[in-house]
Amino acid sequence: MPKTAPLRPRRRQLAEPMASLGELLREWLPRQRWFAGKDRPVAELGLLSMTELFPGCLHLLVHTGQDAVPAPGGAPSAGDCYQLLLGVREQPSPRLGRAVIGQVRDGPLAGRTVYDALHDPRTAQLLLERLRHPGKAGPLRFESDPARPVPGGLAPRLLDAEQSNTSLIYGDEFILKLFRRVQPGVNPDLEVPDALARQGCGRVPAPVAWMRTTHPYEATLGVLQPFLHDASDGWTLSLDALAAGDDFTVQAHELGQTMGDVHLALASAFPAGPPGENDRTAAAMTERLNAAAHCVPALQPFVPGLRAAFAALTTCDSGPPAQRIHGDLHLGQVLRAGRDWFVIDFEGEPSRPLAERRSAHSPVRDIAGMLRSFDYAARQRRPWRPEWARRCREAFCAGYAARAGWDPRKKHGLLRAYETDRAVYEVLYEARHRPDWLPVPMAAIERLAVRGD
Numbered sequence: 006m007p008k009t010a011p012l013r014p015r016r017r018q019l020a021e022p023m024a025s026l027g028e029l030l031r032e033w034l035p036r037q038r039w040f041a042g043k044d045r046p047v048a049e050l051g052l053l054s055m056t057e058l059f060p061g062c063l064h065l066l067v068h069t070g071q072d073a074v075p076a077p078g079g080a081p082s083a084g085d086c087y088q089l090l091l092g093v094r095e096q097p098s099p100r101l102g103r104a105v106i107g108q109v110r111d112g113p114l115a116g117r118t119v120y121d122a123l124h125d126p127r128t129a130q131l132l133l134e135r136l137r138h139p140g141k142a143g144p145l146r147f148e149s150d151p152a153r154p155v156p157g158g159l160a161p162r163l164l165d166a167e168q169s170n171t172s173l174i175y176g177d178e179f180i181l182k183l184f185r186r187v188q189p190g191v192n193p194d195l196e197v198p199d200a201l202a203r204q205g206c207g208r209v210p211a212p213v214a215w216m217r218t219t220h221p222y223e224a225t226l227g228v229l230q231p232f233l234h235d236a237s238d239g240w241t242l243s244l245d246a247l248a249a250g251d252d253f254t255v256q257a258h259e260l261g262q263t264m265g266d267v268h269l270a271l272a273s274a275f276p277a278g279p280p281g282e283n284d285r286t287a288a289a290m291t292e293r294l295n296a297a298a299h300c301v302p303a304l305q306p307f308v309p310g311l312r313a314a315f316a317a318l319t320t321c322d323s324g325p326p327a328q329r330i331h332g333d334l335h336l337g338q339v340l341r342a343g344r345d346w347f348v349i350d351f352e353g354e355p356s357r358p359l360a361e362r363r364s365a366h367s368p369v370r371d372i373a374g375m376l377r378s379f380d381y382a383a384r385q386r387r388p389w390r391p392e393w394a395r396r397c398r399e400a401f402c403a404g405y406a407a408r409a410g411w412d413p414r415k416k417h418g419l420l421r422a423y424e425t426d427r428a429v430y431e432v433l434y435e436a437r438h439r440p441d442w443l444p445v446p447m448a449a450i451e452r453l454a455v456r457g458d
C-alpha cells in the first residue's frame with residue numbers, strides 16, 4: 006500500500022504559492038486543453054492537497070486564482086480547483102516528450118523533473134490496480150462495484166481527443182475519465198450513469214470503479230466504465246455522412262428515440278423538479294446573455310433580438326416538467342455501435358456550478374443542445390447544408406416524440422429560447438477555447454436574433 010504525502014505536509018487550505026513548482030504549473034496550466042480560464046493568466050496558485058500515490062507519482066489538487074472577470078454564469082470567478090498527477094524523476098527522459106512540465110528549482114523537489122504522469126503507462130497501470138482493489142491513500146478513496154469486476158493486466162493508452170478532462174483506455178475494454186476541474190460534491194458523471202444502471206437503462210455505460218477525495222472537501226476525481234470499442238461518436242458519423250452526401254435521418258430518428266428513453270429513465274431515477282417557471286427561466290437566460298455579451302462584444306448587436314426570444318417565454322406554457330437531464334448534449338456525447346446509440350458524459354456544461362448541473366431542468370434544454378449540434382455539423386462543409394441539418398433536426402424530434410410522449414416541435418417558443426441560450430453558451434465556449442470556431446454559433450445567433458426560426 007503506498008504511503009501518504011511523505012514529501013511535504015498537506016496544508017489545510019490554500020496558503021502560500023508553491024515556489025518554483027508553482028511557477029512551472031502557472032505557466033503550464035493555461036496551455037492545457039482542459040484548463041478553463043485560458044484567456045487570463047493564472048495570478049495565484051495554491052496547494053490544496055498532495056498525496057504520494059505511488060513512489061514517483063504525486064496526486065495534487067491545486068487552486069488557481071485568476072483576475073475577477075465575470076464567468077459564464079455572470080458571477081466573478083472565485084477560482085478553480087484542478088486535479089494533477091505529477092510524475093517526479095531525478096533525470097529528464099526524452100521518452101516523456103510533451104508530458105514534461107519542467108525542472109523544479111527549489112523546495113522539496115529541487116533539481117527533479119516533473120511531468121504529467123497520465124502520459125506515463127506505468128502510472129496508468131498502477132492507477133488501474135488501485136481501482137481494482139478498493140482502499141485509501143491519504144484523503145483519496147478507491148471504490149468499485151463488486152458486481153462488475155475488472156480484470157488486471159490491461160494495457161493502457163491515453164485517449165487522444167479534444168477533451169475537457171483526461172481519459173485512459175485499458176485494453177480497449179475500459180475507459181477511465183479523470184476529472185481535471187474538481188468541484189465539491191458528487192460529479193454527475195458518476196451519479197447519473199450509476200442511477201441509470203440501477204434503473205436497468207442499457208443506453209449509458211455503467212460505472213465499474215471510481216476515485217474520490219475527502220480533502221479539502223468531498224469530491225469525485227475519476228470514473229472507470231466499459232469502453233465501447235466498436236462504437237463511433239455521432240459527430241464523426243455525421244461529418245462522414247455529410248462528406249459522402251449521405252442522408253442521416255435514420256440515425257437521427259434513432260438517436261431521438263434513445264434520448265426519449267434516457268429522459269424517461271432519468272425522470273424515474275431522480276426526483277422531479279418544481280413546476281417550470283418560465284419567468285425565472287427567462288430571467289436566468291437573459292442574465293447569461295448579458296454576461297456573455299460583456300465577454301464577447303460580437304454578441305452585442307444581437308442582444309435585443311435574443312432578449313426577445315427569452316421574453317417570449319413568458320407567454321409559452323411551461324412545457325414538460327423539470328427533471329434531471331444530460332445538460333451538455335451534443336453529437337460528441339453519443340456513441341453508435343451497430344444500430345444502437347449510447348449516451349456518455351453526464352457532467353453538464355463544464356462552466357456551470359455543480360449544484361446547478363445537479364438540479365432539475367427542462368428536458369427541452371437537451372433537445373436544443375442536440376438540434377444545435379446538427380447545425381454545427383452541417384456548417385463544417387462548404388457549401389453549408391442547411392437542408393441536411395433541418396431534416397436531421399426534424400427526424401430527431403420525431404424519434405424523441407415517439408418515446409417521450411411529447412413532441413418538441415409543438416413547443417416552438419420554448420425550443421427557440423433554449424436554442425438561443427445554448428447558442429449563447431457556445432459563443433462563449435468557442436471564444437474561450439476555439440476562437441476559429443466562433444462563426445459557427447455566431448451564425449445561429451444571427452438567425453435566432455433576426456429571423457427567430
Ligand SMILES: Nc1ncnc2c1ncn2[C@@H]1O[C@H](COP(=O)(O)OP(=O)(O)O)[C@@H](O)[C@H]1O
Pocket residue numbers: 164166167168169170171172180182210230231232233234236238337338340349350352
Ligand atoms: N464508454 C466509452 N466508450 C467509448 N468511447 C468513449 C466512452 N466514454 C468516452 N469515450 C470517448 O472519449 C471521448 C471523451 O469522453 P467525454 O466523457 O466526452 O470526456 P470529456 O468530458 O473530457 O470531453 C468521447 O468523445 C468518446 O470518443
Ligand SMILES: O=P(O)(O)O[C@H]1O[C@H](CO)[C@@H](O[C@H]2O[C@H](CO)[C@@H](O)[C@H](O)[C@H]2O)[C@H](O)[C@H]1O
Pocket residue numbers: 167168169240333335336337338350354355374377378379381382431434
Ligand atoms: O468537452 P465537452 O464534450 O464536455 O463539451 C464542450 O466541448 C464541445 C466541443 O468539443 C462543445 O460542443 C460544441 O462543438 C461540438 C463540435 O465540436 C458540437 O457538436 C456541439 O453542438 C457544440 O456545442 C460543447 O458545447 C462544450 O460544452
